[in-house]
Amino acid sequence: MTHKFRLAVSAMAIVAGAAAGGAAAQESSDPIKLTLHDWTGQLITTQIMGSVLQKAGYAVEYVQADYLAQFAGLETGDLHLAMEMWETTGRDAMDVATATGKVVNLGPTGLKAKEEWWYPAYMVEQCPGLPDWKALMEPACAEAFATAETAPKGRYLGGPVTWGGFDEERIEALDLPFEVIHAGTDAALFAELESAIQRKAPVLLWIYAPHWAPAKYEGDWVAFPEYTPECYSDPAWGINPDMAYDCGKPFGEIWKVAWAGMAEKWPGAEKAAKAFTIDNTEMGAMITEVDLNGQTVDAVVADWMTKNEARWSGWIN
Incomplete structure (x- = not known):
């Protein structure tokens, strides 16, 4: 962004x-x-x-x-x-x-917007259930994305905090063994992506379109439960009956x-x-x-x- x-x-x-x-x-x-x-x-x-x-x-x-x-x-x-x-x-x-x-x-x-968790294609070998979000719940998958900073939890590199996006809420609502680490700037976000791909290192991060990254690199967005307005507004909606944000992000204009x-x-x-x-x-x-x-x-x-x-x-x- x-x-x-x-x-x-x-x-x-x-x-x-x-x-x-x-x-x-x-x-x-x-x-x-x-x-x-x-x-x-x-x-x-x-x-x-x-x-x-x-x-x-x-x-x-x-x-x-x-x-x-x-x-x-x-x-x-x-x-x-x-x-x-x-x-x-x-x-x-x-x-x-x-x-x-x-x-x-x-x-x-x-412009048509898409923003979601994204991973490079080579990570499927270490987390074979992707793009299904449930694959992230597996300890081995979380460990594949972990760093010394987050272990044993996986690391999700979010956008700058000013972008919003409810990533922390999504992790809590879906009980994902991940921790959000926010990039300081848009430039830092994509610099880390390029560095990781050059080394074929684990990376799971916020990617948005329109942007060059999803066109340049082979990878995919995590498939979370489909967004509806009720997911954000009604805790009773969805997988977790007690919490909102138990779905993916909306797509659109x-x-x-x-x-x-x-x-x-x-x-x-x-x-x-x-x-x-x-x-x-x-x-x-x-x-x-x-x-x-x-x-x-x-x-x-x-x-x-x-x-x-x-x-x-x-x-x-």
């Missing part, structure tokens, strides 16, 4: 828009504040949107924000637009925020959300944000350019803007 440190612009810097024209000339000249998080795809999505808004004549400010805690700022209008709220991990927080009437869902980005006041203050910008769409193939290719091929987010976004001018022009006209 990175290369925020590669951003050529300061996350808090106001970026001047292009010469004001069209709808933007009649709207507020205050900067539209877009939130930045800590994974490459979100930085790309956000900078594309910011670049499009600049072309329409708006001033844009990029603000580093916590993925879930950002809703407090969106509710007050201190933040204005968040380009990636994942159905897989952020739906609950999004629903709470939109229920206040102060935050609005601007619709899907076009990646949403755009905004401060409700954006429609009145910058109606043209809100219209453009609603029109924004991109797909997993495009995003996967851009993430690969940044994470694997050493390009900056700025360069990748600039290239996309050049190649897709006819497309994004339609969002602002």
Whole structure:
């Protein structure tokens, strides 16, 4: 869910828009504040949107924000637009925020989200019941994923704690002999994956798509009991009658959300944000350019803007 440190612009810097024209000339000249998080795809999505808004004549400010805690700022209008709220991990927080009437869902980005526990294919030899989650309950399987830090429990490398995801709750509800160790950053998460695969070392970790990793490496996601909303909200649902989260993570859309006041203050910008769409193939290719091929987010976004001018022009006209 990175290369925020590669951003050529300061996350808090106001970026001047292009010469004001069209709808933007009649709207507020205050900067539209877009939130930045800590994974490459979100930085790309956000900078594309910011670049499009600049072309329409708006001033844009990029603000580093916590993925879930950002809703407090969106509710007050201190933040204005968040380009990636994942159905897989952020739906609950999004629903709470939109229920206040102060935050609005601007619709899907076009990206389809999957986030789940993932293992490289060579680990099936040591845990032959995979991808069935019940295989993880076997002591020999847990030991295969164990480290000196977690033994005799297996080690699950989760994403940064700000991503949410209920992994600790899932382990407890399903009585899995595993311990969650959180990666500090997105970059650290995937650096450990690459290191483990080069050594064919045991690794079980949070992988998400769209991303280059599940395309580059042979492996699979653990098949947990299928998610339903009741799994998260009703402890009586599912395998464990006393605890929620006894299932896998939801799959689905990646949403755009905004401060409700954006429609009145910058109606043209809100219209453009609603029109924004991109797909997993495009995003996967851009993430690969940044994470694997050493390009900056700025360069990748600039290239996309050049190649897709006819497309994004339609969002602002």
